[in-house]
Every structure is written in structure tokens, then in C-alpha cells.
Amino acid sequence: MNDASAVANALEGIDTAFYIAPVEIENEAETGKQFVALAKNAGVRRIVFSSVIHPILSELPNHAGKAPVEEAILDSDLEYVLLHPAVFFQNLKSAWPKVKETGVHGEPWSNDTRFSRVDYRDVAEVAAIAPTEDRLLFGTFELCADGVLNRYDIAALMSDVLGRIVTAKKIDPPSEGGNAKLARMFAWYDKHPLLGNATTLRAILGREPRTLQAFLQDLNGGH
Template identity: 30%
Template sequence: MKILVTGATGTVGREIVDQLAERGHHVRALSRDPGRAKLPAGVEAVAGDLAAPETFAAALEGVEALHLINFGGDDHAPLQTGEQIVALARQAGVRRITVLLGGASMPLDAAVASSGIDATFLQPVEFMANHLEWAASIRGEGVVREPFCDRLSAVVHEADIAAVAVAALTQDGHAGKTYTLTGPEVLSLRQKIAILAAAAGREIKLVELTEREARARWAAAGFPPESIEFLVEVYGNTPELGRTVVPTVERVTGRPARTFARWAAEHAAAFAA
């Protein structure tokens, strides 16, 4: 089966590429800069931009399944090109599409849902990989600075998100489904830091920021106002979806979702002194 993966160098996209390649599928990996992608042997790197569908029309030739993300560019802006992407996919004879959702409904989602192509939507909660953002401060100072330290999360391993995507891209029975994807446990911020400390073999101190301090930090990092408001809402008032375990990963893949302790062990070197 020939499969095109967009966002192929992203956190989830790269996992999808790796898992498909391990299973022997013909994988095309779409990137705006394929020369820097460092893809597995046998994976076909192709250049293209989801915000300009004409740039990857040729890459759809012979493709049976397509993985999409619903944002584009360095600013993760919602794609406005869903209708064009879907039209190209129909012309190419694509039979299955998966879409990685970002929480809010975006224009591409509706275009795919009404495309007539078998589609599966993936709605993960917080990625375990997001905690790599702490790596520099932990390595350098042994400190994590975060607001809303009592927040809870059913944090999910990026490899499990990819495994569900791979199943939907390669197997029947997933069309028309929207899968909420979580890990196997609900953890507080303090629990996650304790797990990271054990994996890295070092003490990690948690410093709680006020909301005002957090807003200032995000603004200094270049976050637009709407992104800051989203973070304040999600962290300060985490929706039930984000802090409730569901068994989707195990139901779809046939094995339990990976734990945060496993993720921490896999990435312990990133947090070591």
C-alpha cells in the first residue's frame, strides 16, 4: 500500500512514518524541507506545502491512504485549503484519510468529513512529547517553572497516537470514527515531575508561576494572544476530555497505551544533568 504522510517531520507524523515503514508499506513523507527530514531508509521524501496544495499534487499519484494535519506553517495557522486538498485526493483515488485534530474545529476537518472518502479523525489529549520543553531548564537548573500546578492530564504517548493512525490508514473498520486518544492514567504536574526525576536520576524542583507570570513568559516567547488565552483556559480549567482516560488505544491496537514512566525512561537522557 502506498501512503502519503503530511507533517512527516512533526512529533506524530514522524512516528507514523516510522511505524508504516517498519510494516513494509511504501511511504511518501511530505515536508516543506525534505532534505532535512532524516527519514528511515526506503521512505520517499517529497517536498510540498499544505497551504499550497498544487506543490504536492504529483505526490498523490498512486496513493491509497493519506494522513493529514489541519494546520500549516510555522505559526500552526488553520489550513484554508481543505477543499483543494480533498479534490486532489479524490482525483488521485485516495481511499482512506486520517486527520490529526488540534482541539478546535478547523476548516479542513469539514472538507474531509464531506469528501466521500473513508475518513478517521484523531483527537489526542496532551502529548507526552510536550514535556521535552522542560529539558533545558531541568538540565541546566534542575527546575520546572509552570502555572496551574494542580492541573490533571491523561497525557498520551505520541507513538500511541501514531499506532492508531497506522491502523486507520491500513485496516478496514475505522471510517467515520473520531477517536479520542489518551494514556492509561491521569497524572498531576507534580506526579509527572516525580516520574521524570526518577527516570533521570536527579532532583527536579517545581516553581509555580502565577497566571500573570505565565502570560508574560508566553508573550515573550512570541505566542499570539489567542494562543495565550487557549493555554490559560486549557491549563487553568482543563476540560474533562483532557483528564479522563479512555481505552481507545488498546481497543484499536490490541495493546495497552504506553505509560508516562515508559516515555520518561525513553527520554531520560534529555533531562540528565
């Protein structure tokens, strides 16, 4: 952690800490473990950790880096809530203008790979419950919307929303940067699905989770 003393000072007098690792952070596991130690030393009572679905997947660096943090939380004897969100609907937002322009939905892994996904607004609603109520205390919660969709399925939803055909395509990964972690992730996605179940999220929210089709309609201005 770049400035442990600053983090320790910020945690003084805090009852509950919400922790989420920055994207692409180096030494994610050690940073998270240090945060847990600092929180305990500062007298924090509860940690809510926004982890990831299936953190035991060692071939996915952005998953495996979170498993040791969860272990540190469990070893800390602090109160905890562990959140395991699936792939976010919002990850599609940056590609939406190009989909509208080209009629192609492309990503650098197999068109056939299926994912469970979730709207981050639903995750945020759960994340607001976790530190303010006790009903999720000492729980580990998989957060997924209904549906396990591959790229063909998503392209079909995009076609319905746009009123014209959108084609699914496997594209080449970005050539610049040589990001080894991304390369490993794309290679894993090319062969394996990443799936979960909506039952837990539905129970926590007390309603149906938001759907991908509704999210795409929002991206398209509500049409």
C-alpha cells in the same frame, strides 16, 4: 495552500492520504479543507486525519482549526479515519535538560491543571493501522494513555526517575513574539483540564499504552 497544483499532482494515483497540519500554520481550517477537496478531485479513496483531542474547543485555536477539516472530510463521502490524540509525552523532551539542571518543571499555566497525555509512538502505531487495515474505518478515536496528571504529579514522576526532588512551578509565558494564539491557549489551560480516556487506545493496540514514567526513564537514559 501555498501550491495547490503541486499538492494535486502529488495526490494523483494515491489511494490513501494521511493529513496532519503543520504546527502554527496560518488559516489551518481553510488549508485543511482545501487539502480534502484536492484529495477527492485526485481520486483519493481514504483520508486519515491526525486531528486533536476535543477539536470542538473553540477557545483553543489549534483545536478549533481542525473541526472544520473534520466536517469537510465527513461531507466529502470519502472513507475516513479521524485520530484525536491527547498532549504528547514528547512535548516534555525539550524541557528535560533544564529540569535536570535546575530541578524545576515549569510551564506558563496553573500547576493544578490536569492533562491526559500519550506517547507519540503509540499514536504512530495507530496511524500505521488506519490506512492499511479496515478495522478503524469510519471511526473517530480518542488516543490517550492512562492517568490524568497535573504538574505536581509529573514533577513527582520526574523526581522518582532522577532520584532527587523536582519542583512544579508556574512560570511567566515567553515575552518575545507576542503570539496571541499561545496566549489564548495558556489562559485556557490556566482554568480548564484537557482530559480523555485510555480505553480506545488500549483496544486498538491490544496492549497497555506506554506510560509517562517509562518515557521519562527513556529520556534519562533508561535509568
